[in-house]
Amino acid sequence: xxxxxxxxxxxxxxxxxxxxxxxxxxxxxxxxxxxxxxxxxxxxxxxxxxxxxxxxxxxxxxxxxxxxxxxxxxxxxxxxxxxxxxxxxxxxxxxxxxxxxxxxxxxxxxxxxxxxxxxxxxxxxxxxxxxxxxxxxxxxxxxxxxxxxxxxxxxxxxxxxxxxxxxxxxxxxxxxxxxxxxxxxxxxxxxxxxxxxxxxxxxxxxxxxxxxxxxxxxxxxxxxxxxxxxxxxxxxxxxxxxxxxxxxxxxxxxxxxxxxxxxxxxxxxxxxxxxxxxxxxxxxxxxxxxxxxxxxxxxxxxxxxxxxxxxxxxxxxxxx
Numbered sequence: 556x557x558x559x560x561x562x563x564x565x566x567x568x569x570x571x572x573x574x575x576x577x578x579x580x581x582x583x584x585x586x587x588x589x590x591x592x593x594x595x596x597x598x599x600x601x602x603x604x605x606x607x608x609x610x611x612x613x614x615x616x617x618x619x620x621x622x623x624x625x626x627x628x629x630x631x632x633x634x635x636x637x638x639x640x641x642x643x644x645x646x647x648x649x650x651x652x653x654x655x656x657x658x659x660x661x662x663x664x665x666x667x668x669x670x671x672x673x674x675x676x677x678x679x680x681x682x683x684x685x686x687x688x689x690x691x692x693x694x695x696x697x698x699x700x701x702x703x704x705x706x707x708x709x710x711x712x713x714x715x716x717x718x719x720x721x722x723x724x725x726x727x728x729x730x731x732x733x734x735x736x737x738x739x740x741x742x743x744x745x746x747x748x749x750x751x752x753x754x755x756x757x758x759x760x761x762x763x764x765x766x767x768x769x770x771x772x773x774x775x776x777x778x779x780x781x782x783x784x785x786x787x788x789x790x791x792x793x794x795x796x797x798x799x800x801x802x803x804x805x806x807x808x809x810x811x812x813x814x815x816x817x818x819x820x821x822x823x824x825x826x827x828x829x830x831x832x833x834x835x836x837x838x839x840x841x842x843x844x845x846x847x848x849x850x851x852x853x854x855x856x857x858x859x860x861x862x863x864x865x866x867x868x869x870x871x872x873x874x875x
Contacts, residue, residue, distance in 0.1 A: 559602040575637040583613035585648040587718045589790035593643040595782020630667035637671045647678025679728045689735025696738040699729040703751045703760035714790035730767040740874040745777035748831035775849035778820035847873045
């Protein structure tokens with residue numbers, strides 16, 4: 556039975572394949588984002604069932620003392636060099652930040668034989684974790700996942716951020732991490748075409764990034780799938796949810812990872828996607844940002860247009 560492992564190698568079809576490992580200390584995520592693809596992954600479902608857990612209430616893979624020992628043993632085994640946190644959850648899940656487990660894990664990683672730890676988070680580390688990152692800037696990279704509409708008071712997709720700490724607070728934490736010398740990237744994810752690129756969302760957001768000195772940006776477009784239909788429809792008003800679906804090519808199913816049929820998803824309709832990319836590209840270029848678009852989720856015809864520089868397409872190392 557396919558389950559979530561504590562450590563797993565990079566997956567076939569993902570960027571930078573084979574050069575890193577994932578770590579999943581628990582299953583599920585306290586952020587409970589309605590668009591999270593992990594909700595519908597078989598391995599997550601099977602593990603939660605075995606652990607008698609719920610997705611929105613993350614459950615440790617094993618008792619805490621045993622978990623910490625297993626992590627320490629794994630990261631010092633010499634078999635892993637680059638570690639990504641995390642694939643199906645968030646190392647800064649609020650409950651585990653509050654009870655100190657996130658810090659205990661980060662402290663083990665900081666002292667380990669690993670060459671690099673790549674963090675992507677929608678959470679906020681506590682002050683001592685930020686200090687730990689700053690004390691080991693060559694060990695870590697930090698990617699804060701936010702999106703422009705998260706700071707737009709009249710955003711029609713507010714429901715997507717209902718369980719998250721405020722965007723401003725998460726950006727402030729990222730700015731603190733960057734001041735400590737850690738490579739820091741703002742990952743615009745999930746980016747919703749026609750909403751996150753609305754000038755009322757995008758321009759104030761980019762101004763805030765400049766104010767904070769956050770000049771590295773990556774963006775990824777929201778993908779829809781059958782597995783998130785229920786949670787998305789509950790998070791948004793019926794009209795907004797219908798409008799959102801109308802922007803997607805629901806007849807163009809696309810399997811994101813070659814060997815995993817539970818990654819079948821639907822992308823934004825190509826004309827809408829191309830218009831959005833152009834808006835974001837121009838806004839970031841004019842703002843003097845260093846930026847890439849996520850190539851894994853990218854419509855292939857984008858590269859064929861030859862209107863954008865090749866360096867705009869992420870090769871998996873921009874944020875690492």
